[in-house]
Amino acid sequence: NAGVTQTPKFRILKIGQSMTLQCTQDMNHNYMYWYRQDPGMGLKLIYYSVGAGITDKGEVPNGYNVSRSTTEDFPLRLELAAPSQTSVYFCASTNLDTRIEAFFGQGTRLTVV
Amino acid sequence: AQTVTQSQPEMSVQEAETVTLSCTYDTSENNYYLFWYKQPPSRQMILVIRQEAYKQQNATENRFSVNFQKAAKSFSLKISDSQLGDTAMYFCAFIGHDMRFGAGTRLTVKP
Helix, strand or coil, X not given: CCCEEEECCEEEECCXXXXXXXXXXXXXXXXXXXXXXXXXXXXXXXXXXXXXXXXXXXXXXXXXXXXXXXXXECCEEEXXXXXXXXXXXXXXXXXXXXXXXXEECCCEEEEEC | CCEEECXXXXXXXXXXXXXXXXXXXXXXXXXXXXXXXXXXXXXXXEEEEEEECCCCCCCEECCEEEEXXXXXXXXXXXXCXXXXXXXXXXXXXXXXXXXXXCXXXXXXEEC
16 A cells, blocks of 8 residues: 655745646545644644545635545646745645545645746 | 634744744533644645644653643643754644644745
């Protein structure tokens, strides 16, 4: 099992550019989440999904979009990148029935210049 | 929406001693889980311990234990016999209809 896989690991964007952060899990988890973590801070929830076709906003959704067309994939789209979106992004997944543990990707360090 | 509060930004402890990290949360949900995650400089998120809200018994994992006070919405982590490898950021997390994290406590274990 690969668990939760995020790509890319690092990216530098120019202001106004767009990009998609990819997240895939192979554990058949219902719930998937996207977070951002600013230096020395906690994880802020951007968007989450309870299953294919269902997404909902978290604490800090502005400037981001998501889709969930399959159980496995939960991409995060940044439109018109801004310096305030410089952060480390984490994708996570967990199982609706058990919720025993959340599994995390290794993170994507994004810098907007 | 639920919130998670960690009121101790930084803590330090001498090696082999005991330290307690605090966490409070607010929710209207009845069915939820609480977790403590450890994040070393590698940024990897490592599960330390979990607690199901419907269980009254406090969870224990080797040197790690929790004090879960459901009525007070409090969930503290006790680390016994602290080791240098325990140095990391510690996050309290709540899983209900979504998953929220506290701001974290930076723990330093001193030799």
